[in-house]
Amino acid sequence: MKRNKKILILSHCILNVNSKVYKLANYEGSLQELVIPLMQKGYGFIQLPCPEMLSHGIKRWGQVKEQYDTPYFRKHIKKLLQPILDQLLDYHKNGYELSGCIGVDGSPTCGVYKTCRAKNWEGEISAINSIETLKALTNSLEEVLEQGLLMEEFQKALKKHDIHLPFFAIDEANPDMSIKIILKELV
Numbered sequence: 001m002k003r004n005k006k007i008l009i010l011s012h013c014i015l016n017v018n019s020k021v022y023k024l025a026n027y028e029g030s031l032q033e034l035v036i037p038l039m040q041k042g043y044g045f046i047q048l049p050c051p052e053m054l055s056h057g058i059k060r061w062g063q064v065k066e067q068y069d070t071p072y073f074r075k076h077i078k079k080l081l082q083p084i085l086d087q088l089l090d091y092h093k094n095g096y097e098l099s100g101c102i103g104v105d106g107s108p109t110c111g112v113y114k115t116c117r118a119k120n121w122e123g124e125i126s127a128i129n130s131i132e133t134l135k136a137l138t139n140s141l142e143e144v145l146e147q148g149l150l151m152e153e154f155q156k157a158l159k160k161h162d163i164h165l166p167f168f169a170i171d172e173a174n175p176d177m178s179i180k181i182i183l184k185e186l187v
């Protein structure tokens with residue numbers, strides 16, 4: 001039997017970039033530079049769900065953490081994570097290695113070390129009636145050193161079950177560097 005019992009958990013868009021907000025994609029389908037070496041090393045993959053796609057669809061606007069951080073969206077994330085957690089518990093109990101989780105830094109949902117915030121992002125887009133207002137809005141966007149909502153809920157749930165695994169991230173601002181760092185650790 002060839003299976004090596006090593007599993008990596010990946011954010012959905014690492015395997016399917018089509019789930020990202022339209023215009024945000026710097027690869028065609030899967031992040032091959034990351035995924036192929038990991039496949040060749042023999043890891044199996046579990047793909048996390050994309051909570052944004054599964055609530056707001058493919059025509060959604062890019063949003064920040066404040067906008068998604070509602071009781072409803074957290075409930076949605078927990079519901080989506082449950083079947084994944086059940087699988088992980090089963091693998092863990094039966095001696096499989098959960099080798100790590102790879103998220104997406106910069107995302108309000110899947111950021112591991114970094115996410116994005118902007119205090120005044122809300123309301124009706126057609127009411128933005130001047131370039132100055134638009135500039136003020138975009139200038140209020142900031143990258144902050146905290147997790148996105150899915151990663152917060154995922155790590156809480158893993159902790160509750162006493163499961164510990166390393167977390168890595170593809171940094172949307174510098175994917176090449178993050179791929180190098182991750183491959184150095186895992187391959």
Ligand code: SF4
Pocket residue numbers: 011012013014019020021049050051052053104107109110111
């Ligand atoms: S980072 Fe997370 S929420 Fe954003 S597109 Fe990827 S999987 Fe979906």
